Amino acid sequence: METVIIGLPSSGKTTIFNALTGRAAPVGDFSAAGRQVHLADVPVPDARIDRLSDLYQPKKTTYASVLFRDPPLAYQENGGLSPAGLGEVRKADAVTVVIRTFENESVPHPLRDMNPLRDLRTVLDSLVFADYEVAEKRLARLEKEAKRDGREYQVLKTVVERLGAGQLLGRGFFSTEDEKLFSGFAFLTAKPLVAVLNDGERSVDHAAVEAEAHAKGIAVFSIRGDLEAEIAQLEASEQAEFLKDLGASEPAKHRFLKHVYAHLDLLSFLTAGDPEVRAWSIRRGTTASRGAGTIHTDLEKGFIRAEVAWWEDLLACGGWPEAKKANKVRLEGRDYVLADGDVILVRFNV
Ligand SMILES: Nc1nc2c(ncn2[C@@H]2O[C@H](COP(=O)(O)OP(=O)(O)O)[C@@H](O)[C@H]2O)c(=O)[nH]1
Ligand SMILES: [Mg+2]
Structure with missing residues (x-):
């Protein structure tokens, strides 16, 4: 499973990457070093694997894992993600959208003021628009070749209609049969989405952005990004105290993974033997x-x-x-x- 982290500039994408992976990638860094892709593979804690490993004492124990990718993103004049950024999203199994809900005078917001709902819409619109372009182009081509009777044409028409109305395709838009037919398009808005609200010291109202996300079938996860990134740097034994102050019982990465598994309909089956005990993530x-x-x-x-x-x-x-x-x-x-x-x-x- 691979998830890409996207969002507006300075929404705290790299901060969230650090909080969710325990890495220490440079934040607020727009130099060449800051423009690297940050990658981290995070094992999914699984007590079943621990217990089976105790039984088998295998040579190797492998947890399921989620690969987090924090690529440098560029934006076009119209506010949309650049083609390279869209390419990063296309590769991913799930999309994590970071929304700025923190105030920080020293970090200018690219759209001037803080407005989580507008930011969510801005990011989603660029995905919708990218999908629309792909679908529209293909539809025009089928029309030119007079291929209007096939299943592809029929479904594409509904795709274009939905995207044209500014809607995400959403998970479950394609039937299992159609999924095969359309897998080559890798539609961005048919991927599972998680919105991460990156909170600051002062809490801001989440109601509007949460309502919009839920209406669109997007999971919402709130986190004190900068604090959790710092906590994730500490020894495990030291983390508990700080997490307690935040009202959390587990580090952000474990909370996030649980949230993602539940909302993205993921589960794990296992294999067990002397060479290896292992968990494999699949869709329900x-x-x-x-x-x-x-x-x-x-x-x-x-x-x-x-x-x-x-x-x-x-x-x-x-x-x-x-x-x-x-x-x-x-x-x-x-x-x-x-x-x-x-x-x-x-x-x-x-
Ligand atoms: N006060 C505050 N600042 C934050 C928070 N998250 C990120 N920042 C700051 O915002 C700036 C941009 O963060 P970064 O993670 O690099 O954003 P990116 O451009 O989206 O990757 C940095 O200076 C961070 O320290 C937060 O939760 N609270
Ligand atoms: Mg960054």
Whole structure:
């Protein structure tokens, strides 16, 4: 899973990157060094993996992870993201939009005053516009080639209509069938979005921006960006005290990951053996054969069936052969929908 961090200049994108990853990338830096892409892979804490690792004592333990990407973004005269910035968004599985809700006299706002709702709309509009251009161009082409009867043309018309009205496509816009047909377009506004409200010392009213985000199906996460970035730099043992002052029980990165998993319909299935105990992130609704494909494409191509055990059963039985003996291992076919906490063993041939 990869998420790109976008937002207006000086909204605190790099600050949020630091808060969510524990890195110390330079903030407020517009020199050459500040124009580098910041990248960090953050493991998703998972007690099931810890417990299974205790059992198997594997050579390797691998948590699911979320890759955070904080690219330098340039804006065009019309306020939209530059093509390079849009390219960064296109690559990502999910988009994190940082909205400035902090006041800081020494950091000028690119649109002069603080206005979270306007900022959210500005960023979303540039995504909508980019999608509109792509869809419109393709539609014109199909018309020129007199290809108006196909499914692609029909759906594209609704796409153009929706975007033309300033709406995001939103998650779930495409049916599973259409998703395949349109995957090549990589529409930006069909990706899951999370708005991060970057709060300062004085709290500002979130009502308007939250209402808009919720109406558009966007998850909202509020955070004291600068403080949490500092806390994330401390030793784990020192963090607790500061987090308590903020009314938080966990570091920002763990809170954020939980939030993202819940709102983006992500879950993890597991694999367990002596070489490796590992969690694999998938979308809710992913079938056994597609899930196998996230492990290796050969496993999807040559998929025969999956042996599936519930992680707690496997743990209680003390191993795979024991779980089988206790009838805790089921055989499932390619269309079985994987559940959070399933441990699977894929049978395949190539
Ligand atoms: N007071 C305050 N300043 C912040 C906060 N977050 C970011 N800043 C400041 O805003 C400036 C720009 O932050 P940066 O993360 O580099 O923004 P970016 O351009 O969006 O990556 C820096 O000087 C930060 O210290 C915050 O929550 N409170
Ligand atoms: Mg930055």
